[in-house]
Amino acid sequence: MVEVITGNERILRAYCLEVSxxxxxxxxxxxxxxxxxxxxxxxxxxxxxxxxxxxxxxxxLMETIRQMLRxxxxxxxxxxxxVRLLNKVAGYELRKCGAFATLCLLCYDGITGRxxxxxxxxxxxxxxxxxxxxxxxxxxxxxxxxxDYLGSxxxxxxxxxxxxxxxxxxxxxxxxxxxxxxxxxERLKKxxxxxxxxxxxxxxxxILSDLQAFTSGFPQKDDxxxxxxxxAGRAGEKSGD
Numbered sequence: 001m002v003e004v005i006t007g008n009e010r011i012l013r014a015y016c017l018e019v020s021x022x023x024x025x026x027x028x029x030x031x032x033x034x035x036x037x038x039x040x041x042x043x044x045x046x047x048x049x050x051x052x053x054x055x056x057x058x059x060x061l062m063e064t065i066r067q068m069l070r071x072x073x074x075x076x077x078x079x080x081x082x083v084r085l086l087n088k089v090a091g092y093e094l095r096k097c098g099a100f101a102t103l104c105l106l107c108y109d110g111i112t113g114r115x116x117x118x119x120x121x122x123x124x125x126x127x128x129x130x131x132x133x134x135x136x137x138x139x140x141x142x143x144x145x146x147x148d149y150l151g152s153x154x155x156x157x158x159x160x161x162x163x164x165x166x167x168x169x170x171x172x173x174x175x176x177x178x179x180x181x182x183x184x185x186e187r188l189k190k191x192x193x194x195x196x197x198x199x200x201x202x203x204x205x206x207i208l209s210d211l212q213a214f215t216s217g218f219p220q221k222d223d224x225x226x227x228x229x230x231x232a233g234r235a236g237e238k239s240g241d
Contacts, residue, residue, distance in 0.1 A: 031058025
């Protein structure tokens with residue numbers, strides 16, 4: 001299990017955000033990843049991705065894409081342009097290996113609460129606000145499938161204190177329990193809806209506990225990755241510990 005590194009805690013506190021995430025690879029290592037990337041004093045990126053395949057080959061490609069994404073954000077911090085550039089530079093590496101990768105990139109403005117979402121073939125994030133769950137509608141083609149990124153463009157939301165965003169890979173919704181029944185998006189939405197008022201780490205743990213109860217210990221064929229981001233206030237505001 002790979003937890004958000006504790007070194008990020010001080011950085012994310014500046015954005016008045018709580019974050020928590022876990023990667024559970026199906027093998028020793030895997031191709032799933034998530035990351036929280038500070039951009040400037042008010043802007044932070046959150047990303048989740050899934051490279052085709054499992055094991056060391058997928059893990060190597062995943063690390064290459066992570067580094068390329070950081071470089072793309074540095075070159076152009078607009079999320080749509082960053083994904084377009086990433087598709088060009090990472091797409092070449094992916095096609096060489098006969099692979100592709102899905103990715104969802106979020107950009108959060110800690111002053112205004114604006115969340116900008118760009119999707120490249122990944123499961124859309126879930127947004128929890130006032131006890132209701134909304135599924136983001138942004139869509140796009142996975143990285144490496146086309147020379148130029150093709151998608152629905154950016155989707156924007158404005159988050160208030162207490163709102164949360166849940167990012168996940170297909171290993172969550174496609175996890176199988178007895179009888180090959182899948183966990184599914186609807187069950188995920190229901191358990192997320194029940195987390196209103198919980199902090200980011202508790203949300204993550206409750207969702208993974210529900211997933212574990214559903215699978216009843218059945219071995220899974222895909223990596224499971226889940227990341228939660230919760231708004232605690234506005235950047236620059238003082239918040240109690």
